[in-house]
Amino acid sequence: MTHRTRLIAALDTKDRQQALSWADDVGRIVDALKLGMEFTYSCGFEAVQEVSSGHSLFLDLKLHDIPNTVASGLSALASLRPALTTIHASGGSEMIARGRETLEKAILPGETRPKLLAVTVLTSMNAEGLAETGVDAPPREQVLRLGKLAMQAGADGLVCSAHEIAPLRDALGDDPILVVPGIRPAGASANDQKRIMTPAQAARAGADWIVVGRPIIRAENPARAAQAIMDELASA
Numbered sequence: 001m002t003h004r005t006r007l008i009a010a011l012d013t014k015d016r017q018q019a020l021s022w023a024d025d026v027g028r029i030v031d032a033l034k035l036g037m038e039f040t041y042s043c044g045f046e047a048v049q050e051v052s053s054g055h056s057l058f059l060d061l062k063l064h065d066i067p068n069t070v071a072s073g074l075s076a077l078a079s080l081r082p083a084l085t086t087i088h089a090s091g092g093s094e095m096i097a098r099g100r101e102t103l104e105k106a107i108l109p110g111e112t113r114p115k116l117l118a119v120t121v122l123t124s125m126n127a128e129g130l131a132e133t134g135v136d137a138p139p140r141e142q143v144l145r146l147g148k149l150a151m152q153a154g155a156d157g158l159v160c161s162a163h164e165i166a167p168l169r170d171a172l173g174d175d176p177i178l179v180v181p182g183i184r185p186a187g188a189s190a191n192d193q194k195r196i197m198t199p200a201q202a203a204r205a206g207a208d209w210i211v212v213g214r215p216i217i218r219a220e221n222p223a224r225a226a227q228a229i230m231d232e233l234a235s236a
């Protein structure tokens with residue numbers, strides 16, 4: 001069977017009605033919807049439930065705290081039944097292992113457990129940004145280090161840029177689910193993203209999912225922009 005890269009639309013807004021309208025419009029075209037800090041902190045869990053109803057949900061809250069607090073947070077957000085959810089790999093192996101254990105316990109028999117993704121190095125960071133935080137390794141090296149740690153600790157997958165897919169596959173094989181933001185159709189503004197690739201390049205590199213926000217939601221016609229990316233993925 002050929003590998004199909006799936007598209008997640010990031011609905012980054014504080015406006016519940018706007019998110020509902022995109023969910024209707026864009027949600028019919030893409031494979032999953034992402035709701036993150038902006039929407040969840042502004043509108044709350046009940047709104048997340050309403051917007052994601054009938055869609056596959058990537059709940060991207062990037063938890064990063066002591067193991068006990070992260071476990072409690074994951075236990076609470078598991079009630080929203082996301083397909084995918086995130087923590088920061090740099091929180092360490094104990095935090096990741098406790099997170100995985102918590103998600104396993106939070107799910108009833110017969111239900112699908114939310115997949116736990118570890119964010120390696122944010123796609124908005126380059127080598128200079130990493131150096132500011134005391135990491136003197138290039139992004140690729142740091143992604144590999146954190147990716148290995150996270151998978152050994154029980155993560156189901158990783159968030160990385162498209163530039164790190166090949167080295168991660170070489171080191172970890174097909175097992176990790178690779179979710180890839182920092183995606184820009186040719187000619188689109190990078191905005192604050194530093195490690196970017198086009199949808200077709202990311203698909204050819206072997207991304208399982210790509211995440212696209214502003215190129216869709218800030219387009220004049222978001223549904224048309226989403227369809228163009230789906231078409232680019234299909235012909236990659």
Ligand SMILES: O=c1ccn([C@@H]2O[C@H](COP(=O)(O)O)[C@@H](O)[C@H]2O)c(=O)[nH]1
Nearest residue numbers: 010036121122123181182211212213214
């Ligand atoms: O490393 C990361 C992790 C998460 N994101 C999230 O993806 C979207 C990307 O939005 P764009 O508008 O396409 O840049 C956004 O919600 C981020 O929170 C990421 O970009 N990089």
